[in-house]
Amino acid sequence: MLAHIARRIGHFHGHQISSAILRRMRASLKTINPISLQDFSQPNPSWSPEMRKFYDHYNAQCDTDTETYENKTGPWRKLPSYNRSIKHATGGIYISKLIQAKARLFTRSVNEQGATFEYVAFFNKEEKICICLFQPGHLLEGAPGHVHGGAIATMIDTVTGTLAGYLSGPSVTANLNINYRSPVPLGSVVIIHCALDRIEGRKTFITCKVTSTDESKVYTEATVLFVSIKLGSLFG
């Protein structure tokens, strides 16, 4: 098992990791026990009935059963959400123990359920779109009773980045343009819709709209540019 992981760990989403880091990872495999991954995008008691209703709606149209992992037919895939994105990679749970071990994905860094970023994202490969159900908690206040603009930007960056990653591999945000049309009430449920605009070489352009669940109200609109990178560049 460890030898298998050691062979595969040289690649992160298909990108080569430097040999020095690789040596440290392989050496450390002997002392690290596998850790279980908690999926933070599963329903929890803080979810409002509306959040749960829309989750059930999209979950019913997924290609895999979330609990049994059995194949179904449906256009959507529910995306798991760990507290470090590196854990998505082959051997990622081991890598995450080695590089800045205490680091946490910003949106998953607060343990209190419902207090900050409650969200779940679904990906539709055929249509090259991602939607995210987002229930902002009370610790995300900006204007009284409403969500901080930076928290909305965070979620737009997160979901558009997820779509860019699935379509173009490892990428970083190069440009994020946001128009805030209407304040988002804390504790409400909104839908973040992201779609591929175009890919030009290393550049992936994504459009994004944040709306009410019935889509009658547009809260925010954005366009985001991601640039593909060699993952090794992040490791020096």
Ligand SMILES: CC(C)(COP(=O)(O)OP(=O)(O)OC[C@H]1O[C@@H](n2cnc3c(N)ncnc32)[C@H](O)[C@@H]1OP(=O)(O)O)[C@@H](O)C(=O)NCCC(=O)NCCS
């Ligand atoms: C984005 C980044 C990787 C680009 O650097 P690079 O790899 O040297 O690539 P280049 O500067 O050659 O840019 C690649 C292409 O993207 C375009 N581009 C890069 N930054 C851009 C920006 N902010 N706005 C518009 N276009 C941009 C370039 O014009 C170039 O286009 P071209 O291929 O048509 O000529 C680099 O600037 C970077 O790392 N930025 C920080 C990213 C970050 O920290 N994001 C937040 C966390 S994810």
